[in-house]
Amino acid sequence: MRDTIKILSVVLLLVALLLVVPRSGSFVVLLATRAMCFAILAMSVDLLLGFTGLPSLGQAAYFGVGAYLTAILATRYHIGLGWDFWLVVAAGMLVGAALAALFGLFALRATGVYFLMITLALGQCVWGLAYRWNSLTGGDNGINVGSRPNFGLDLTDETTLFFLVFGFFATSLAALYVLARSPFGRSLEGIRERELRMQILGYNTWLHKYLAFVIAGAFGGLSGVLWAHINGHVSPETVVLTTSVDALLMVVLGGAGTLVGGAIGAGIVFALREYLSTLVPWWQYVLGGVYVLTILYLPTGLMGIPAQIRQFRVADGKGGRSGKVKPLASAPS
C-alpha cells in the first residue's frame, strides 16, 4: 500500500514536470534536460552505492565512452543523425556495459576505501585516453558534435529534445525501480547489508555485484549518449574526476538507495549551478557548501529527512541527541 502511494506520487511529479517545464521558457527547458540526463547517471551510481554498497568514484568513465562514441560516430561516419540514433543509443549502452564488464573484473577485487581508489584510477585511465589520444578524441579541444539527430522528431528543437530525454529518464527510472524490487535487487541489498551471510546462504555475491556494475555501466553509457547531443560538445572535461564526484554527491544529497533521490539531487545541483552562475560569479561556494552541509547534516539525504526527524524526536524524548545512522560505505577494518 505504501509502495503504491510512493509510486503514485513519483508518477504525479513526473507528469507535473512534463506539464510545467515546456511552458516555462527555454532556460528552464534546457536546465531540466541537462538535469534529467545527469539524473540517469546519478541513478546508475545509486544502483551501485545505494543498493549494492559500492561507492564508485569513476562513473564518469561510462558516461564518457557513451558521449565520445556518439560524437565520433556522428562526426566521422555520420551515423546516429537519423533514425539510426536509436542504434547509437543501443551501442552506447553496450559500450558502457562492455567497459564496465572489463573494469568490474579489476574493481570488484577491492572493497571499501580501496574500491573508491580503484574506480578513481579506472576513471582516470579513460580520462587520460580522452585527453591524450588526439587522433581519436581530438585531445584537449574535444569534438564538436554538430547537428542533432532528426528522425521525424527534430531534436534541434529544445522542447522536442526535452521530451525525448524525459522519455529516457522516466524509462530508466522505471527499469531501475523494477530491477531494484526484483529478487535480484533484493539480493543486492542483502549483499550491501551483510555479504558474508549472503555467501553462506549460497548466493554468488561476486556475480551479483558484477552484474550490478555492468548494468550501472550501461545506464552511464546511455546518459553519455544523451549528453553528447544535449551539450553538443564532448571534451576531456566530460570525463574528468569531478563529474564522477558530482554524480556521487547528487545521490548522497537526494538519498542513497531511493533512485528518485539521485534524480532530485541532480535537479538541485543543476538548478543551483545554472541559476546561480548567471547571477553571481562565486556560485562554486554554494556547491562546496552543499557538499559540506549534506555530509554533516543530511547523512541520509533529502529523502531521509522524514526518518531523520522521527529518529531525532525519539532521541530527543530520551534526552539524547545522538541519532545513529548506518554509514554509506563502511570504513576499512
Added chain:
Amino acid sequence: MGTQFWVVQAFNGISYGALLFLVGSGLSLIFGVMRIVNLSHGAYFLWGGYIALSVIGATGSWALSLPVAALAVAAIGVAMERLFLRSDGFARLRTALIAVGLGVLGALALAARWGDVTGGSWAGLVMLAAACAAIAYVLLDRIPVLAVETDVLRQVLLTVGFAFLFQQAALDIWGGNNMDINPPHEMTASIVVGGLYFPLYRVFMIGMAIVIGALLWLVMEKTRMGAAVRATVDDAQMARGVGIDTNRVSMFIFALGAFLAALGGVIGGAFLGIYPGLDFEILPLAFAVVIIGGMGSLGGAAIGALAVGLADNFGKALFPEVSYFTLYAPMVLILAVKPTGLFGRE
C-alpha cells in the same frame, strides 16, 4: 634517441618525482594514520603556491615564501581537521563557522538578486549577513551532526566540498590568470655535464626532496612522535590502548601533510605555473604515488613518486597518445592485486 635522450628524460622524470614525493608523502601519511581519503590535498598544493606568490609580491623574498606558505597551509589543514573531520570538540565553533559562511553567502545572494534590500551600503550588507548567520546558527544547532570518521564516503565528499571552497576562494583572492613563481636568479642557471644541460632548479628540487625525505625518516624512526605515528598506522586501537594520544597524532600528521603539500606547491609552482584547476590535476597524480607505494609508508611514497615521475615523463616522450593511460593502468593493476600498495602494511 641516443643515450642523451634517456639521460635527460630520466633526469626530468626524477625531478618531477621529487615534487610528487612532497605531495604524495603527506597524503600517504594522512591516509595511513587517519584512514581519511583527503581530496582537498590538491588544494593545499595550489594554496601553497598562491600564498608564496603573495609573500614574494610583498617582500620580494623567495626563500621566505617557502616556510610562510607551508606554515599557513598547515594551519588551514589543522583547522579543517579539528573542526570538520573530527566529531569530538569544537562543535559550537564549527556550527558558528558554517552559520557565518551561510550568512555571508545568503546576504550576497539576496543583494545580487534584489539589490535594494541592503540599501546598497556595506553596513546594510553586514547587518543582513549577521541576521542570516544568526538564523542559520539557531537552525543548525538543532540538528545533530553525525560523526564522519566511520564513513569513508562521507569523508571523501566532505573533503571534495572543501576542495571546491578552496578553489573558489583562490579564484576570488588571486584571480584566474596563469602565474609563475620565479625562483632566485642564481637558480635559473644550468649545470653542464658531458655536454648535457641540467637546470639547477631541478637539481635543487631533487636535493630538497632528499633532504625532506631524510628528515621525515629521522622523525618517524628516531623520535617519540614518529614511533607514535607508526604505531597508529599499524593499529590505531592498540595504540590508544597503550596510551598513545592518537587524536594528537592525527592532528600532527594532518599539519605535516598540508605543510608538505604546500611546500610542493611553492617549489612546483616555478616550473608547472600556478593556475586554477592545478589542484585537481595534481591530486590524481598524488593518489597514484600513494597507491603504487602503499598508503602510510614513507619509503613506499618515495618509490611511488619516482615511478610516477618516470612513467609520466617517458610516457609523454615515448607514447604521447596513451601517456596518462600508462600512468593509471599500473595503479589499477596494483590495486587489484595488492590493494595496500607495493610497500603498504596489511
